[in-house]
Amino acid sequence: MNSGARLTGLRDGLARLRGREIEVKTSGELDVMRAAGAVVARTLAAVTAAARPGVSTADLDELAEQCIRDAGAIPSFYGYLGYPASICASVNEQIVHGIPSATQVLADGDLISIDCGAIVDGWHGDAAVTVEVGSVTDADRALSAACRDALQGGIAAVRVDARLTDISAAVQQAAVEAAGRDGARYGIVAEYGGHGIGSSMHMEPFLPNLGPPGRGPRLRPGMVLAIEPMLTAGAPRTTELADGWTVVAADGSRAVHWEHSVAVTEDGPWVLTELPAK
Ligand code: MF3
Ligand code: CO
Secondary structure: OOOOOOHHHHHHHHHHHOOOOOOOOOHHHHHHHHHHHHHHHHHHHHHHHHOOOOOEHHHHHHHHHHHHHHOOOEEOOOOHHHOOOOEEEEEOOEEEOOOOOOOOEOOOOOEEEEEEEEEEOOEEEEEEEEEEOOOOOHHHHHHHHHHHHHHHHHHHOOOOOOEHHHHHHHHHHHHHHHHHHHOOOOEEOOOOOEEEOOOOOOEEEEEOOOOOOOOOOEOOOOOEEEEOOEEEOOOOOEEEOOOOOOEEEOOOOOEEEOEEEEEEEOOEEEEOOOOOOO
């Protein structure tokens, strides 16, 4: 189980916290998860708008915490296995789990992944966006769009009776197709992936971002998955910084990350963390 934080600590922590069954939500519970997802969506929209040159990632964290608390929700990342902030802010070669810092000041051309989670009445939402700071290179814009396409590909594979890794294969296929269009070769990060979500942030099952379809449990109405592809502009291999959290591309290439929490329903995927219409 290597969704979420670093492999060892998280795996042990999660094993104590929950069983191996995939949690199935009632429609009332899904409505509450949608409320949590909407808080996350609004927070990410605010943070995206604020992510400009000269702003620190600690500033963004402060804004996010304010947005979440103003909505009457709880920031789920803060204190999670000792994590010290309400968002992850992963700049450039950082892939995920970057810790916000007052000394990390955004500059024109940076590419930052912002990951955010909120709890409403005990139910979790988790989503991430990659934001272009000022004007980025065409290659970086294409990389982020490819990862977003990979997320959309995964979402489109969510349907009742599909197998779990049908999503994985769809994520991979969309990423490979995007790379083909871009005349690029992207690394699909395999050491981290998506996860079940609901009454906790990280639950069964682990959702790989690549691999053959047709494996793993069948999707049932009421299951919710956080789908979160991570791409690099180079090799997919990762390393973790000495802070014990920040995951970076081992070859120093640019990295991006997009995520939504998605419910399985009889009517197809329900993206709980998309921005509400009004
Ligand atoms: N969306 C992130 C993930 O599933 C959440 C990390 S929260 C942290 O990996 F607190 F562990 F940083
Ligand atoms: Co997640």
